[in-house]
Amino acid sequence: MSEGSTRISDGSPTPTTPAERSWPLWEVFVRGKRGLSHVHVGSLHAPDAEMALRNGRDVYTRRQEGVSLWVVRADDITASSPDEKDSFFDPAADKIYRHPTFYDVPDDVEYL
Amino acid sequence: MASATYLLGLADDALIYAQRLGEWMTNAPQIEEDMALGNIALDLLGQARALYPHVGELDGTGRGEDDFAMLRYEREFRNVHLVEQERGDFAQEMARLLWFSAYQVELHRSLSGATDEVVRGVGQKAVKEVRYHLDHAQQWVVRLGDGTDESHRRMQAALDWVAPYVDELFDDDPVSVAAVREGSVGVHSPASLRPAVQHVVELTVSQATLTMPDPPAWRSRGGRDGIHSRPMGYLLAELQHIARSHPGATW
Numbered sequence A: 001m002s003e004g005s006t007r008i009s010d011g012s013p014t015p016t017t018p019a020e021r022s023w024p025l026w027e028v029f030v031r032g033k034r035g036l037s038h039v040h041v042g043s044l045h046a047p048d049a050e051m052a053l054r055n056g057r058d059v060y061t062r063r064q065e066g067v068s069l070w071v072v073r074a075d076d077i078t079a080s081s082p083d084e085k086d087s088f089f090d091p092a093a094d095k096i097y098r099h100p101t102f103y104d105v106p107d108d109v110e111y112l
Numbered sequence B: 001m002a003s004a005t006y007l008l009g010l011a012d013d014a015l016i017y018a019q020r021l022g023e024w025m026t027n028a029p030q031i032e033e034d035m036a037l038g039n040i041a042l043d044l045l046g047q048a049r050a051l052y053p054h055v056g057e058l059d060g061t062g063r064g065e066d067d068f069a070m071l072r073y074e075r076e077f078r079n080v081h082l083v084e085q086e087r088g089d090f091a092q093e094m095a096r097l098l099w100f101s102a103y104q105v106e107l108h109r110s111l112s113g114a115t116d117e118v119v120r121g122v123g124q125k126a127v128k129e130v131r132y133h134l135d136h137a138q139q140w141v142v143r144l145g146d147g148t149d150e151s152h153r154r155m156q157a158a159l160d161w162v163a164p165y166v167d168e169l170f171d172d173d174p175v176s177v178a179a180v181r182e183g184s185v186g187v188h189s190p191a192s193l194r195p196a197v198q199h200v201v202e203l204t205v206s207q208a209t210l211t212m213p214d215p216p217a218w219r220s221r222g223g224r225d226g227i228h229s230r231p232m233g234y235l236l237a238e239l240q241h242i243a244r245s246h247p248g249a250t251w
Helices: A049-060 A082-092 B002-022 B031-058 B065-070 B090-111 B117-145 B149-165 B174-182 B190-207 B231-245
Strands: A025-031 A039-045 A068-073
Touching: A025 A049, A039 A049, A039 B031, A049 A068, A049 B031, A049 B117, B002 B031, B002 B065, B002 B090, B002 B174, B002 B231, B031 B065, B031 B090, B031 B117, B065 B231, B090 B117, B090 B149, B090 B190, B117 B149, B117 B190
Parallel strands: none
Antiparallel strands: A025 A039, A025 A068
16 A cells, blocks of 8 residues: 555454454445435445445435445545645646636527 | 234234344344344334234224234234244344244235235235345355354254244144135235245255254244243333333323
C-alpha cells in the first residue's frame, strides 16, 4: 500500500474486539427502483460475500429501498487520504473554465 | 368448523415462533443477525395477524388479533411444541428454523391454492417470505456444519435436539384432516407435506457434511390439542403481561 492512500478499514487481520475476530467489514451499495447507479448506503459485518449480501438485504433494504445490491470487502477499497486532500482536489478549485457556463443558452432550446 | 380451528393452529405456530425469534434481538452473534432474525420474526407475526381475524370470522366469535394473541390461556393455544421450546444456542435456532421454514414453504405453497380468499392471500404473500427464511437457515447450517470442528459438533447436536419435535408438524390430526376435506384451505394435509420438506432438509444436512439423526426415542405431541410443554406458560406470561395488566390500553 502506498503511503498516500488509506484503507477504509483495518478489517480482519487486526482484530479490535472479539465480535469482529472473524467477520470482516463489507461496504454495501444499493440501486433504488428508479436509480441508475448503485449508491453507497453503509457497511456491515459478514463472514463471507454470500452472507454479506443477505445481511445487506436485511439491514439496508427492509423498507423497499432497492432492487439490486452490491457488497464489496472494505479491505478491497483503496481510498484517497484526507492528508492528500489539498493536492488531490484543490487544483480544480480555480479552474472554473472546466464548467460549461460561459455561453448563453437560448430560451427555446429544449432538453438541456 | 374445522377450517377455523386448523387455521388457528397455523396462526399460533407463527405467533409463538415470532415471540421466540424476537428473543434473539441483542443476543445474536452480530447486530446483522439480530436484524435478520428480527425480520423473520416480523414476517411470522404478520402471518399470525392476517389469520387471527379471519379465524374470528369463520368461527363466528368475531374475535380480533389481540383477543387471540393476548387474551387466551395456554390450553387454548394450538401451536406445536417445536416453536415454544426455549431459545438454545445459535445452532439450535438454525436447526429449528431449517425444519420450520422448510415446512412453511410447502405449507404456504399449498395455502396459495386455497379457495378461501384470505387464506390464499396469506399463502401467496408468505411463500416469498418463508423461502427467504429457509435460505437463511440453510446458509447457516451449511456454514456451521462445514465449518470448524466445534461448529460441526454443535450443529450436529442441534439437529439431534430438534428431531423429537419434527413429527408433530406433520401429524394428520382429526382437525386438519376435516379442514382439508372441507376444501377451502388447500388440498394438502400436514402428512402429505412431509416428503418435500424432508427432501429439502436432507439435502441441506448432507451439504453441511452433517448426518440426519437416528429416529428419536420419544416425540412431542399434544400441541394441537392445547397440551403444551413447560416453557409455554413462561412464554405466554412474557407475551401477554402488558396486555393483561392494562386491559384495553392503546397507544
